[in-house]
Amino acid sequence: MSREYATNDWYPVADAARMIPGHGFTTRLLGEPLEVSGSFENPVVTARDGRMLPVQVRYGHVWTTTGSAPRPLFDIAEADETDRTFVPCGAVQVRCSPLRAVENFLDIAHFPFVHTGILGEEPHTQVAPYKVEIREDADEVWATQIGFHQPQAAKSATEAIETRYEYRVPAPTTAVLYKTCPPKPEAWDVIAIFVQPVAEDMCIAWPWMALYDDVSPYADLVQFQQEIFLQDRSILENQKPTLLPLDPRMEIPTRCDLTSVVYRRWLKRKGATYGALTTAA
Amino acid sequence: MTFTLYNYVLSGNCYKIRLMAALLGVEYETVAVDFYPGMEHRSPQMLSLNPAGTLPVLTAGDLVLTETQAMLTWMATSFDTSGTWFPAGDPALLGVVQQWLGFSGRLTQSAGLARLHSMLDWPVDGQAACAAAVKDLRILERHLTDRVLEGGLWIAGETPTIADVACFPYVALSPDAGLEHDAYPAIRNWLYAIRGLPGFVAMPGIHYRHEGTSGTNG
Amino acid sequence: MTSVAVGLSRDLAAKRVMRAEVQGYDIAVWRDENGGLHAWNNRCPHRGMRLSHGFVRDGHLACLYHGWHFRKDGGCAYIPAHPELEPPETISATVFSITENAGVIWVSATDTAKAPAEDGEWEPLRSLSFACPPEKVRHAIENTPFAGQLPERAASGHLTAGSTALLVHCAPLGDAETLAHLLVAAGTSLAGRKALSRWCETARESAEAGPA
Ligand SMILES: N[C@@H](CCC(=O)N[C@@H](CS)C(=O)NCC(=O)O)C(=O)O
Ligand code: FES
Ligand SMILES: [Fe+2]
Numbered sequence: 001m002s003r004e005y006a007t008n009d010w011y012p013v014a015d016a017a018r019m020i021p022g023h024g025f026t027t028r029l030l031g032e033p034l035e036v037s038g039s040f041e042n043p044v045v046t047a048r049d050g051r052m053l054p055v056q057v058r059y060g061h062v063w064t065t066t067g068s069a070p071r072p073l074f075d076i077a078e079a080d081e082t083d084r085t086f087v088p089c090g091a092v093q094v095r096c097s098p099l100r101a102v103e104n105f106l107d108i109a110h111f112p113f114v115h116t117g118i119l120g121e122e123p124h125t126q127v128a129p130y131k132v133e134i135r136e137d138a139d140e141v142w143a144t145q146i147g148f149h150q151p152q153a154a155k156s157a158t159e160a161i162e163t164r165y166e167y168r169v170p171a172p173t174t175a176v177l178y179k180t181c182p183p184k185p186e187a188w189d190v191i192a193i194f195v196q197p198v199a200e201d202m203c204i205a206w207p208w209m210a211l212y213d214d215v216s217p218y219a220d221l222v223q224f225q226q227e228i229f230l231q232d233r234s235i236l237e238n239q240k241p242t243l244l245p246l247d248p249r250m251e252i253p254t255r256c257d258l259t260s261v262v263y264r265r266w267l268k269r270k271g272a273t274y275g276a277l278t279t280a281a
Numbered sequence: 282m283t284f285t286l287y288n289y290v291l292s293g294n295c296y297k298i299r300l301m302a303a304l305l306g307v308e309y310e311t312v313a314v315d316f317y318p319g320m321e322h323r324s325p326q327m328l329s330l331n332p333a334g335t336l337p338v339l340t341a342g343d344l345v346l347t348e349t350q351a352m353l354t355w356m357a358t359s360f361d362t363s364g365t366w367f368p369a370g371d372p373a374l375l376g377v378v379q380q381w382l383g384f385s386g387r388l389t390q391s392a393g394l395a396r397l398h399s400m401l402d403w404p405v406d407g408q409a410a411c412a413a414a415v416k417d418l419r420i421l422e423r424h425l426t427d428r429v430l431e432g433g434l435w436i437a438g439e440t441p442t443i444a445d446v447a448c449f450p451y452v453a454l455s456p457d458a459g460l461e462h463d464a465y466p467a468i469r470n471w472l473y474a475i476r477g478l479p480g481f482v483a484m485p486g487i488h489y490r491h492e493g494t495s496g497t498n499g
Numbered sequence: 500m501t502s503v504a505v506g507l508s509r510d511l512a513a514k515r516v517m518r519a520e521v522q523g524y525d526i527a528v529w530r531d532e533n534g535g536l537h538a539w540n541n542r543c544p545h546r547g548m549r550l551s552h553g554f555v556r557d558g559h560l561a562c563l564y565h566g567w568h569f570r571k572d573g574g575c576a577y578i579p580a581h582p583e584l585e586p587p588e589t590i591s592a593t594v595f596s597i598t599e600n601a602g603v604i605w606v607s608a609t610d611t612a613k614a615p616a617e618d619g620e621w622e623p624l625r626s627l628s629f630a631c632p633p634e635k636v637r638h639a640i641e642n643t644p645f646a647g648q649l650p651e652r653a654a655s656g657h658l659t660a661g662s663t664a665l666l667v668h669c670a671p672l673g674d675a676e677t678l679a680h681l682l683v684a685a686g687t688s689l690a691g692r693k694a695l696s697r698w699c700e701t702a703r704e705s706a707e708a709g710p711a
Contacts, residue, residue, distance in 0.1 A: 017318035090318035093402055095459070109565045109580040116489050125566065125579035204402075219313035219321060223290040226317075230291055230485030233400070234457065235564055238549040240525065240542045252544050252590050256580040260546075423700065426625045429509075430692050463518045464628030464678055466510035473515060488563060491554045492514060 002200070006030055006274035008067035009171050012194040012206045015061050015088040016040040028198045030066060030274065060088035060208050061194060074140075074170035078190045078210045087218070089207040089225045091196075096236040097275035098173045098197035099244040099267065101205055104232050105175040105193045106167050106259045108148050114231050117151050124149035127256035134266055141169035141266050143259040154189060155216040155224040157182040169263055172272040173197055184212040191225065200275045201242045205229060243277040250277070283360070284309050284341040287330070289316035291400075293393055293450035294349045295337040296484045297385075301353055301446050303482040305360045317401055350382045353443040365440040377437040378444045384420070385447035391417045392451040395458035407458075414460055418468065421452060425467035434474055441478065449475050454486045502598075502605040502612045504668035504680050505538075507623040511604065516560065518551035520672055522608045526595060527551040529560050537571060538606040540593035544575070550592065560592075602682055603668060620685035621666055624692055627699050629677045631706050633669040636677045639706035640667055645698045660695060663687050 013027055014036050024037030024044075034053070038044035045053045045064040053064045059079050078084060094101055104110070109127050111120025130146040146165035153163040166178040166188070173195040178188035190210040195203050207225050216224075245251055246268045253261050267276060286302075288295045288311040302309050314336055315321040323334050331338045331347040339346040339355070346352050357367035368374045391413035397403035398410055428434060436444045453472050456462065462469045475481070476490050483489050505519035505528055516529040518541060525541040527550035537560065541549045548564035555561070559568035559576055567586075568577035575590035597606045600614030601621050607613070629636045641652055645660035652658055658665045664684040672678045681699060683692055 015318065017320075088318070091402065093400055107565075112579065113491060113563055113566045114488070116483070116491075122491075122566075122579070126582055127580040217313060219315035219319065222315050222319065223313050227290045227485050230400070231488075234486050234488070235548060237456075237459075238552055239547040239564075240549065241547065245547075251546055254545070254578055254581060254584070254586075257546075423696070426696060427693055430624075430689060430696070461518070464626075464672060464676060466506060466517075466626050469517065470510065470512070470515070488552070491561070491563070491566075492556050 002273040002276065002278075003030055005270060005272045006172070006197065008065065008070045009173065010056070010063040010065045010070060010073040011173065011196050012061035013045060013064055013196060014040075014043065015090065015206060017088070017090065019043060019062065027196070027204075029064070030197055031199045032066070034064070036062065059192070059194070060086055061206055071171075074174065076170075076176060076190065076192065076210070078188075081210070083212070084190075084210045085213055085218070085221065087209040087211065087221045087225065089209070089222050089229070092205045092207075092226075092229055092233060093198075094203055094205060094233050094236050095201065095242070096203065096239065097201055097243045098195045098203040099275040100236055100239055100242070101195050101203050101232075102169065102173060102175045102193065103244060103260050103263060104236055105177070106143065106169070106263060107257070108146060108165065109256045110235070111148065111150070114235055115228055118228065119150050119153070120148065121151050129255070130258070132258045132262045134262060138170070139270075141167075141259070141263050143167040143262075153180060154182050154211070154213070155220050156211075156213045167259055169266070172267055172270070172274075173203075181212050183215065187212055189213075193229075197275060203275075241277055243275055245277045246273065247277070247279060283307050284339055284356075285312060286310070287312050287314050287327070287336060287338040287340075289314050289322075289336050291485060292316060292336050293396075293454055293484075294335075294389060296450045297349050297446055298337050298339065298352055298356070299484070300449070300482060301356050301366075301443065303480045304441075304446070304478055305356065305366070306480060307356065307360045350385065350443075350447060353382070353447055357443050365438075366443050366446075368438060368442060371438075374438050374442075378442050381424075381436050381444035382447050384417070385444070385451075388414075388417055388448060388451040392455045392458065392460065395460065396451070396454055399458040411458060411460060414455060414458065418452065418455065418460065418465055421448065422465045422468050425471050429467055429470075434471065436471075441475070445471075445475060450484070450487075457486045501609050502607045502614065503670045504603050505606050505670065506604045506678075507626055507680055507682070508599050508602045508604055509623040510626060511536075514555040516551050516553055516555065518549065519606065520670075521595070521606045524595070524608045525549070526606060526608070527553070527560070528597065528604065528606065529553075529555060531555060531558055531571060535571065536597045536599060536604060538595040538597035538612075539569075539573060540595070542593075543567065544590055544592060601666075603680055617666065619664070621682040622685045622687065622692075624665075624681040624683050625696055625699070626678055626680045627703060628672065629679060629703050629706050630675060631677060631709075633671055633677045635706045635709065636669050636679050636702075637667070639702040640679070640699065643698065643702035643705055645695070660698060661691075663691055663695060665695065 019040040021039045035046040043062040132143045144166045150163045151160045163180045168176045176192040181187045181189040192208045194206040339352045395410035395414045398407035503521045519526045527541040543562040552563040561568045566579040569592045570576045573592040573594040575586040596612040598612045601617040605612045605614045650658040650660040666682040668680045
């Protein structure tokens with residue numbers, strides 16, 4: 001039963017901009033409707049049967065869970081560094097599996113073709129070897145020692161640079177990336193994608209960033225991330241099958257797909273199969 | 282500096298201005314407006330510039346323009362040395378160009394709204410917007426098919442005009458709302474042709490043709 | 500006859516890609532720089548991206564997502580992330596049979612594609628989508644008057660509207676749509692072709708008006 005694992009994770013259902021007191025709204029989580037009301041500081045989330053669900057406000061979003069034994073929400077330490085600029089980028093609906101959205105976020109090989117002129121460009125297509133591991137203590141997937149040539153790595157970048165990346169998957173529907181911060185080389189910029197699984201074949205992505213950038217206007221920061229994510233959306237809605245195949249025979253990876261391979265293996269091992277295809281079709 | 286564009290990266294209407302500028306080879310400055318989620322186009326500062334509260338807004342010195350079609354006209358007449366993007370000397374052709382500029386406004390309300398609904402959960406009737414978009418796609422397909430039968434390709438005349446630029450974005454972006462181009466061969470070939478114009482720039486949802494061996498556009 | 504008409508030859512130029520549906524398969528149809536046609540399962544073997552969004556370069560169809568190149572035989576020729584790597588033989592797009600004749604492109608997902616033999620010279624009119632099943636399209640086309648007169652029906656798919664011979668091939672597109680590919684006798688005037696284009700739009704109105 002693919003919902004079982006998923007019900008005990010926390011999911012974003014609103015950001016501050018969406019929470020207008022007196023204007024509750026309906027959304028969907030794991031195929032079920034939810035009512036979201038209250039204020040951003042004191043949100044109320046109600047299930048269809050009238051049950052009030054647990055909530056917490058973290059990382060610029062309202063989080064909830066429907067299960068009876070929720071796992072704790074993962075920690076992003078940089079969220080407490082007050083000199084960062086925190087940028088919630090709104091909600092984007094995508095007709096794809098929540099897991100496909102996360103996997104796309106973990107992939108760098110598509111940069112030259114999908115994010116042309118920003119995150120990559122031909123002929124700089126090569127992906128050098130990097131490290132991927134499942135950190136058993138935290139039960140997270142980590143990919144480290146990644147480097148990629150980027151024409152405009154961030155809004156704050158003034159020239160093409162060799163960007164360094166680390167990726168982290170703290171929960172099946174969340175990916176966090178740490179990348180070179182052009183104005184502050186000793187620190188990482190943090191960009192995350194929090195995915196709300198609306199159904200197995202439909203999700204809402206809530207991109208969020210924690211950056212060091214005192215120069216760029218706020219609206220530029222939001223749009224930089226929205227531009228990139230909306231480029232991905234047109235890919236995500238055209239991947240077939242819609243669900244993420246976990247049978248290794250269904251799609252053929254190559255060396256640069258190690259993060260995706262380990263992510264799929266990790267999901268399968270945990271039984272985190274909501275949004276996944278577990279048998280070959 | 283030639284002009285300043287108050288810009289939102291996901292707006293098809295703002296993209297018309299960015300695309301026109303790129304095709305004309307004009308440099309300009311942008312001011313990012315946080316349309317979503319910030320709703321900054323409704324801020325007092327933006328409303329004082331454009332009381333209608335829409336994007337884009339273009340300023341050049343004392344000139345403040347709202348309405349995309351006006352901006353395209355101003356840009357073509359100011360910066361196009363070839364005189365083909367806005368065929369001022371040919372009344373019949375200019376009439377056709379104006380007709381399809383008007384039609385581009387319909388597309389904002391049909392395919393444009395359908396996209397905002399499907400992508401950002403915009404509070405509009407998504408089904409009605411999709412139905413209106415299908416109607417508009419059929420109208421454009423009919424016209425472009427006639428052009429093909431006449432041996433043409435562009436919306437009006439033998440060269441691309443501001444009418445092509447004005448109609449391009451929301452047609453090209455209709456798959457964002459689940460409205461594919463598979464059933465519209467004339468539209469498909471017209472979209473390919475615009476994406477192949479020298480200087481073409483992409484936007485999210487519209488990709489480069491990538492046909493050249495290492496460039497972005499071929 | 501298991502072949503399906505997917506489009507008019509005129510509407511797919513060299514180095515272009517389109518999407519079609521054939522016998523329930525999602526298909527990428529592309530034309531190489533020499534005019535050769537190819538029909539593949541519309542799913543990249545790498546991560547499932549629709550190949551119909553890809554681009555034609557160096558005689559290959561390349562996938563938009565990560566730029567993998569596929570040769571005309573479907574085999575993977577190049578993986579940009581690993582330029583030095585010789586892609587394994589096992590990586591291949593699934594190739595279907597395709598042919599064209601008398602201005603129409605035919606695909607079969609189950610055996611060798613065959614185009615019907617056509618007498619006479621034909622010119623493309625247009626491919627028109629109808630939001631109804633093929634039977635209703637055929638019925639509407641045969642029963643929509645042209646210049647005040649019902650078209651005369653000859654062999655399957657052949658009609659005469661006014662004095663112009665027409666050829667119509669219908670194929671389903673998804674569950675609710677039909678794509679009708681129309682050709683007219685060579686030499687039909689521009690005014691005549693435009694009039695027929697209006698006529699098939701009228702037929703569409705009546706086809707879509709009835710109960711579904
Ligand atoms: N007629 C206007 C329409 C522009 C328009 O609809 N812009 C959208 C963004 S693409 C907008 O600002 N919508 C906000 C609103 O209508 O409240 C034009 O051509 O500039
Ligand atoms: S999905 Fe086609 S190249 Fe990766
Ligand atoms: Fe991406």
